[in-house]
Amino acid sequence: MTARxxxxxxxxxxxxxxxxxxxxxxxxxxxxxxxVVMTILSFQGPRGGHTFPLRGVSTIWYWKLxxxxxxxxxxxxxxxxxxxxxxLQRSVVLAVITMLISTALALMAAQAFRRGFKGSGLVFYLxxxxxxxxxxxxxxxxxxxxxxxxxxxxxxxxxxxxxxMWTLPFSLIIFLMFxxxxxxxxxxxxxxxxxxxxxxxxxxxxxxxQPAILTSLLxxxxxxxxxxxxxxxxxxxxxxxxxxVMASVTTRITPTLYALxxxxxxxxxxVVGAYLALLTYSLRKSRRLVEGSSNPRGSR
Amino acid sequence: xxxxxKPRAPMRQTHTPPAKAPALEVSTTLVVRRxxxxxxxxxxxxxxxxxxxxxxxxMLFVGIPLASIVLFSFWRSGFAGLVPDYNVENYAAxxxxxxxxxxxxxxxxxxxxxxxxxxxxAYPAAYAIWRVVRDDRWKTAVLLxxxxxxxxxxxxxxxxxxxxxxxxxxxxxxxxxxxVIGEPLEILLYxxxxxxxxxxxxxxxxxxxxxxxxxxxxxxxxxxxxxxxxATPLRTFFHVVLPLTRPGLMAGSLFVMVLGLGEFFTERxxxxxxxxxxxxxxxxxxxxxxxASASAxxxxxxxxxxxxxxxxxxxFDLRKV
Numbered sequence: 277m278t279a280r281x282x283x284x285x286x287x288x289x290x291x292x293x294x295x296x297x298x299x300x301x302x303x304x305x306x307x308x309x310x311x312v313v314m315t316i317l318s319f320q321g322p323r324g325g326h327t328f329p330l331r332g333v334s335t336i337w338y339w340k341l342x343x344x345x346x347x348x349x350x351x352x353x354x355x356x357x358x359x360x361x362x363x364l365q366r367s368v369v370l371a372v373i374t375m376l377i378s379t380a381l382a383l384m385a386a387q388a389f390r391r392g393f394k395g396s397g398l399v400f401y402l403x404x405x406x407x408x409x410x411x412x413x414x415x416x417x418x419x420x421x422x423x424x425x426x427x428x429x430x431x432x433x434x435x436x437x438x439x440x441m442w443t444l445p446f447s448l449i450i451f452l453m454f455x456x457x458x459x460x461x462x463x464x465x466x467x468x469x470x471x472x473x474x475x476x477x478x479x480x481x482x483x484x485x486q487p488a489i490l491t492s493l494l495x496x497x498x499x500x501x502x503x504x505x506x507x508x509x510x511x512x513x514x515x516x517x518x519x520x521v522m523a524s525v526t527t528r529i530t531p532t533l534y535a536l537x538x539x540x541x542x543x544x545x546x547v548v549g550a551y552l553a554l555l556t557y558s559l560r561k562s563r564r565l566v567e568g569s570s571n572p573r574g575s576r
Numbered sequence: 577x578x579x580x581x582k583p584r585a586p587m588r589q590t591h592t593p594p595a596k597a598p599a600l601e602v603s604t605t606l607v608v609r610r611x612x613x614x615x616x617x618x619x620x621x622x623x624x625x626x627x628x629x630x631x632x633x634x635m636l637f638v639g640i641p642l643a644s645i646v647l648f649s650f651w652r653s654g655f656a657g658l659v660p661d662y663n664v665e666n667y668a669a670x671x672x673x674x675x676x677x678x679x680x681x682x683x684x685x686x687x688x689x690x691x692x693x694x695x696x697x698a699y700p701a702a703y704a705i706w707r708v709v710r711d712d713r714w715k716t717a718v719l720l721x722x723x724x725x726x727x728x729x730x731x732x733x734x735x736x737x738x739x740x741x742x743x744x745x746x747x748x749x750x751x752x753x754x755x756v757i758g759e760p761l762e763i764l765l766y767x768x769x770x771x772x773x774x775x776x777x778x779x780x781x782x783x784x785x786x787x788x789x790x791x792x793x794x795x796x797x798x799x800x801x802x803x804x805x806x807a808t809p810l811r812t813f814f815h816v817v818l819p820l821t822r823p824g825l826m827a828g829s830l831f832v833m834v835l836g837l838g839e840f841f842t843e844r845x846x847x848x849x850x851x852x853x854x855x856x857x858x859x860x861x862x863x864x865x866x867x868a869s870a871s872a873x874x875x876x877x878x879x880x881x882x883x884x885x886x887x888x889x890x891x892f893d894l895r896k897v
């Protein structure tokens with residue numbers, strides 16, 4: 277077998293590259309083709325269902341999305357007429373607040389973690405519990421507790437703590453990964469030249485951390501926007517978007533859901549695009565910062 | 577060590593507010609400045625203050641739910657809600673019944689097959705991006721395409737499989753048109769198979785990224801050394817690439833494991849809602865207002881998850897990824 281292996285390898289070599297590339301194409305198709313199908317079906321005709329065949333082409337499902345609760349000649353018994361856009365608005369507000377709190381708290385904690393402190397291992401695993409503990413467990417425990425405390429359930433007041441709890445460990449891991457590859461020589465230089473720790477952080481560390489901050493913001497925003505397991509039982513009557521999607525999936529699926537899915541996916545792509553643009557910009561800037569410091573008289 | 581307090585002393589004088597300023601303002605600025613100076617001199621205290629807010633947040637909103645499910649799992653579910661009680665009936669009913677064990681084994685079966693499938697699917701993809709795609713810009717682009725779905729909606733990604741797999745779905749239509757099958761396949765949707773396919777396609781994005789990240793850390797010299805010493809690609813893979821990408825593999829596996837154990841949506845939407853896993857069982861108990869027994873299952877699921885994860889964490893340190 278050992279003698280034959282190189283022979284096989286040499287025969288197969290010209291095939292290996294195209295095979296790998298074809299496989300990559302297959303994986304990308306698995307990831308993206310369903311989106312394409314969903315987008316096509318979101319333009320389903322007014323009498324069509326949530327699968328093929330297409331019965332005409334229309335934008336009625338988008339119209340329904342923007343005109344919640346309005347009956348049409350085509351409306352069906354049991355059709356879900358919920359206001360998706362209002363819940364999208366709630367979800368975006370929640371995601372923005374979550375991303376800011378999560379990034380700020382994790383940034384602070386990461387500063388402590390990189391310096392090291394007593395019991396840092398234990399505290400790290402405590403934070404990690406936010407990811408590890410099954411979401412439904414958190415949701416159940418909090419909902420029962422809130423009910424006993426007679427706290428009114430609301431997407432913002434009871435929802436926010438859980439969303440931040442979910443995104444916080446991700447933000448922390450992002451910052452810790454960043455510091456693993458972080459070159460401290462600029463910080464050391466600032467400290468030796470007499471800057472206080474705060475000034476060093478404010479004028480050296482923070483500008484260099486911009487890429488990590490952007491990544492943390494992106495993760496916290498998208499994770500919060502999509503959160504449904506932890507907030508399932510604790511958001512009250514005004515639901516966030518994922519919860520409303522869950523509710524409508526379990527009742528009856530209409531192409532409105534595809535219209536919504538198409539729009540939110542485009543929103544996600546836009547967010548990722550904005551992130552990438554900002555990331556490129558900040559990476560270029562921090563590189564200039566590093567180069568400028570090693571060459572103070574260089575052209576800037 | 578440099579003594580930083582001395583050179584700053586004259587600075588402090590120049591910044592002292594004029595004497596006419598209100599006394600209160602002077603004292604607050606002074607307090608703030610003294611506080612900052614104190615923290616500069618005691619980085620340990622500063623660390624504590626930095627890590628505390630987030631830690632308190634985590635303790636509250638992980639601790640309270642965990643404590644309450646443990647407590648309520650010993651209570652009874654009454655007509656109006658939970659009734660205080662201290663008995664182990666919930667656990668006795670749970671652990672004594674056959675359903676719970678069947679569902680527990682089923683959960684692990686699903687998660688392990690899901691994980692194995694994701695690893696098998698993700699390795700060649702990450703490897704191809706690393707070694708086969710040559711242009712750096714293409715590498716970045718393909719990797720990005722493999723990771724972007726992570727940032728889109730999990731629910732939407734699950735739902736998109738409905739029109740693909742249904743009786744009238746895309747897959748059936750293509751197979752019919754090609755003449756591979758005579759009539760539409762029924763097993764494509766609302767079966768464990770469709771659920772597994774859904775899980776693979778959902779979870780693969782958690783694996784490709786970390787794997788690729790580990791691969792790029794492999795020294796190019798190691799790879800050429802293996803090639804020069806006559807190792808076949810297969811041997812290189814098992815003896816060089818696989819051991820060196822273990823951190824990425826473990827990080828991805830951890831994620832798949834944790835999400836898989838808490839999974840209920842995929843099972844409900846494309847799995848046919850006939851074979852619940854543990855998380856789905858909890859939901860079903862909540863639906864019939866059995867909060868106490870739901871709590872007992874939640875406690876069991878949490879313990880199982882923690883045991884599984886700590887077993888995996890023994891193999892590597894997440895902070896070193």
